[in-house]
Amino acid sequence: xxxxxxxxxxxxxxxxxxxxxxxGRTEEVSISECDQRFLGADILATNDVPLFTRSAFDGYxxxxxxxxxxxxxxxxxxxxxxxxxxxxxxxxxxxPFEATRxxxxxxxxxxxxAIIMLEAVKEVEKNxxxxxxxxxxxxxxxxxxxxxxxxxxGEVILxxxxxxxxxxxxxxxxxxxxxxxxxxxxxxxxxxxxxxxxDVDEPLQEGKIRNSNSxxxxxxxxxxxxxxxxxxxxxxxxxxxxxxxxxxxKDVDMLITTGGVSVGDYDLMPEVYKExxxxxxxxxxxxxxxxxxxxxxxxxxxxxxxxxxxxASYVGFELFTRPVIRKMLFxxxxxxxxxxxxxxxxxxxxxxxxxxxxxxxxxxxxxLLVEPAGIDKSNVVMSLAHTDSLAVLPGRERGxxxxxxxxxxxxxxxxxxxxxx
Amino acid sequence: xxxxxxxxxxxxxxxxxxxxxxxGRTEEVSISECDQRFLGADILATNDVPLFTRSAFDGYxxxxxxxxxxxxxxxxxxxxxxxxxxxxxxxxxxxPFEATRxxxxxxxxxxxxAIIMLEAVKEVEKNxxxxxxxxxxxxxxxxxxxxxxxxxxGEVILxxxxxxxxxxxxxxxxxxxxxxxxxxxxxxxxxxxxxxxxDVDEPLQEGKIRNSNSxxxxxxxxxxxxxxxxxxxxxxxxxxxxxxxxxxxKDVDMLITTGGVSVGDYDLMPEVYKExxxxxxxxxxxxxxxxxxxxxxxxxxxxxxxxxxxxASYVGFELFTRPVIRKMLFxxxxxxxxxxxxxxxxxxxxxxxxxxxxxxxxxxxxxLLVEPAGIDKSNVVMSLAHTDSLAVLPGRERGxxxxxxxxxxxxxxxxxxxxxx
Numbered sequence: 027x028x029x030x031x032x033x034x035x036x037x038x039x040x041x042x043x044x045x046x047x048x049x050g051r052t053e054e055v056s057i058s059e060c061d062q063r064f065l066g067a068d069i070l071a072t073n074d075v076p077l078f079t080r081s082a083f084d085g086y087x088x089x090x091x092x093x094x095x096x097x098x099x100x101x102x103x104x105x106x107x108x109x110x111x112x113x114x115x116x117x118x119x120x121x122p123f124e125a126t127r128x129x130x131x132x133x134x135x136x137x138x139x140a141i142i143m144l145e146a147v148k149e150v151e152k153n154x155x156x157x158x159x160x161x162x163x164x165x166x167x168x169x170x171x172x173x174x175x176x177x178x179x180g181e182v183i184l185x186x187x188x189x190x191x192x193x194x195x196x197x198x199x200x201x202x203x204x205x206x207x208x209x210x211x212x213x214x215x216x217x218x219x220x221x222x223x224x225d226v227d228e229p230l231q232e233g234k235i236r237n238s239n240s241x242x243x244x245x246x247x248x249x250x251x252x253x254x255x256x257x258x259x260x261x262x263x264x265x266x267x268x269x270x271x272x273x274x275x276k277d278v279d280m281l282i283t284t285g286g287v288s289v290g291d292y293d294l295m296p297e298v299y300k301e302x303x304x305x306x307x308x309x310x311x312x313x314x315x316x317x318x319x320x321x322x323x324x325x326x327x328x329x330x331x332x333x334x335x336x337x338a339s340y341v342g343f344e345l346f347t348r349p350v351i352r353k354m355l356f357x358x359x360x361x362x363x364x365x366x367x368x369x370x371x372x373x374x375x376x377x378x379x380x381x382x383x384x385x386x387x388x389x390x391x392x393x394l395l396v397e398p399a400g401i402d403k404s405n406v407v408m409s410l411a412h413t414d415s416l417a418v419l420p421g422r423e424r425g426x427x428x429x430x431x432x433x434x435x436x437x438x439x440x441x442x443x444x445x446x447x
Numbered sequence: 448x449x450x451x452x453x454x455x456x457x458x459x460x461x462x463x464x465x466x467x468x469x470x471g472r473t474e475e476v477s478i479s480e481c482d483q484r485f486l487g488a489d490i491l492a493t494n495d496v497p498l499f500t501r502s503a504f505d506g507y508x509x510x511x512x513x514x515x516x517x518x519x520x521x522x523x524x525x526x527x528x529x530x531x532x533x534x535x536x537x538x539x540x541x542x543p544f545e546a547t548r549x550x551x552x553x554x555x556x557x558x559x560x561a562i563i564m565l566e567a568v569k570e571v572e573k574n575x576x577x578x579x580x581x582x583x584x585x586x587x588x589x590x591x592x593x594x595x596x597x598x599x600x601g602e603v604i605l606x607x608x609x610x611x612x613x614x615x616x617x618x619x620x621x622x623x624x625x626x627x628x629x630x631x632x633x634x635x636x637x638x639x640x641x642x643x644x645x646d647v648d649e650p651l652q653e654g655k656i657r658n659s660n661s662x663x664x665x666x667x668x669x670x671x672x673x674x675x676x677x678x679x680x681x682x683x684x685x686x687x688x689x690x691x692x693x694x695x696x697k698d699v700d701m702l703i704t705t706g707g708v709s710v711g712d713y714d715l716m717p718e719v720y721k722e723x724x725x726x727x728x729x730x731x732x733x734x735x736x737x738x739x740x741x742x743x744x745x746x747x748x749x750x751x752x753x754x755x756x757x758x759a760s761y762v763g764f765e766l767f768t769r770p771v772i773r774k775m776l777f778x779x780x781x782x783x784x785x786x787x788x789x790x791x792x793x794x795x796x797x798x799x800x801x802x803x804x805x806x807x808x809x810x811x812x813x814x815l816l817v818e819p820a821g822i823d824k825s826n827v828v829m830s831l832a833h834t835d836s837l838a839v840l841p842g843r844e845r846g847x848x849x850x851x852x853x854x855x856x857x858x859x860x861x862x863x864x865x866x867x868x
Contacts, residue, residue, distance in 0.1 A: 057662060058662075058665075058677075061665070061666045061669055062669070072651075073651055077653075078653075113654040115653075176829065177829065183829055183832075184832060188832075190666075191666065191670070191832070192664070192666035192667045192670060192761065192831070193663065193761070193828075193831030193834050194832045195659070195663050195665070195666045196659040196660070196662065196663035196757055196761075196828045196831050196832070197659075197828055197831070197832045198647075198659075198662070199657055199658060199659035199661075199662040199663070200656070200657055200828045201657075202647055202648065202649075202650075202651070202657055203647070204648035225625075226478055226620045226623055226624070227625035228623075230493075230494055230498065230623070232498075232499075232534075232536070233534035235621070236620055236623055237620060238616070238617040238619075238620035238621045239617070240620075241478060241479070241616040241620040242613045242614065242616050242617035242620070244479075244482070244616070245482045245611075245612060245613035245616045248482055248483070249612070249613060256479075340613065340614070340617075365810045365813065366810070366812050367813050368813060384614075389787070389815060391787050391852075392786065392787040392789060392814060392815040392852065393814060394810060394813040394814070399614075407614075407617045407618055408496070408598065408604055408618055409614075410613070410614030410617050410618070411604075411605060411609075411612070411617070412614065413614050431812075
């Protein structure tokens, strides 16, 4: 069945996907098991930080009011009433013209409202008592870290959807999160199609290529934060194929197929969608590569029919599948992050369609530059190994030149918002 | 035992570490298990790419020599001797003034040395035979993808030490690597020290803090490509402590301890090194934070005595431990990658020592900017959650200003070479 397809714009395609309701789930895991996962709940400060009002420096705790008239000409003297070591708690409240020797991190005694640093005063002894001599006004609050000034108990310190990294681990441990609520990893099934596909351990035969898409996409799924389940090669028989898709869909949150979506291919996937009464959101997108991408919803779950071409399925995954995974992980920025970079090669050929060029970015004196990955070798698969971004070349009537400022899309975890085109 | 310590320069410290012989190991794993690991051997093309000389476009295969005199005024005609569908192999060799209809990807027939695109010619029929009419000279090699032009069988296409990503997976599968030789993950043990440390599930007590370092460092180890083994809190008793370190060292490739390295602390670790006849490479580095870092070699293995301060141990790990892990993973660039960025805040205070400020980088119109992570909140641990780089502020007699170009160190997998300071 050959059908005429009307391509939709890229942002329309993304919008159609994102409009569809999809909900992540959460689970609680041990802090030792949560690394690299995404927070499934806001993390609250379980105590004030600092826990108590403390001195930020070695010095003397005092009452600022006692120092208002202090100057070089008119130094004032405060009597030292107590000396606190690290971790000690003051026994005495401070009265007028009194001070307490205090260490960094020590709790500030009652009555005082400022610290003067050790090196800013001179200590003298008179009649068996110790005094400090102060020659300048000290301001209220000087060198005091007030209880809760960095975080108040109950305050959100890390947002749901944050990816857990070494620093986040430190925060979780500091606040006593021995169990951590994380997003359940979305489970994404993969089928490949195509009679030309050999298994990775099969010897090469004329006219055939080894299946590389399933391994590549599984790795993209993991990079996005999901769990990949490879279901194998779809058979060429419609019934068997429909049953396989139907059965697999029950086990996963979404399904990816590669190949079998082109007009003129053995049009397997469109028939399967029909058989399963799937709603096809779109089956052609005005972009290169990957224009034949089809996205359907079957039984409330997404089915991404990506191209069989590795480059096209790579791009299709990052543009269309990744944001759905990131939504199920509660991320704030669901899409690829967009930045501006300077193109470092010519792209003289004009193209009416927006192109996504697998690229490698780098810096020159703090300036972001980009060029196609594996520029000397045109092989699609080999260049993918060095791809860390997609250069976006909007469709227009002339090509692009070295030095042009263009948009690039990054695969990093920070992500970005949409639309970027 | 209080000792006087002489700080060494940062690059001296790194050099002392890197001079020490250390060797990674490799193992073979299934391609399905190799994602995110590091290649333990060069990956060679197992066949020529392209596998055979093929047409890059739909068109006609011909002999360039037949077209040398072709022009609009003097078009030449070539007789079509064969028509090849996708995947078909030519039965006929091409002779003078003959051509073969050919598809993209089809093997080029013997005798021909150029392709002319379908749209560049007109087909005519004469006496029951088909001819193409050519009005311009075709150059030898036009639109032909020659066997092995992208990669020759046996050529290194991915280097040992490359981190495996989605594109690398595609390459491995394409070339039939069902088993992949990867670097064994270095096993790194962690001990924490300090009587003030509570376990993550203990309620907070005055003067105590929860152990966050072990979780943070375990995550840093995994980010660097290693495997973390947490051995718990070291006891305060020297003998027990020495035995624990000695026993743990047998199970791991290197050991990290946090805390217990400061002069004035209960100086546990220096005593342990002595007991075990360890060679102390250095015990003080001219840097902030982390000046009290000690690195020793015990029984041929590294022992990293990092500071108990989270910020200092974070930095110490990235500067000193990470490159050793990366060496055992056969990476080309062992160290943090250095880039230039524009500082977006003032650091008015001068400091004689080089500072590493936990930072967050971002772009503005393709320009790299950096500012301290968690700039509004000074808490060390909370700011670590948002740290994606270290700003390097070299020691000097004046501070730094917003707008200054400074060096930053990135944690990404690309890595960089040394010295960067």
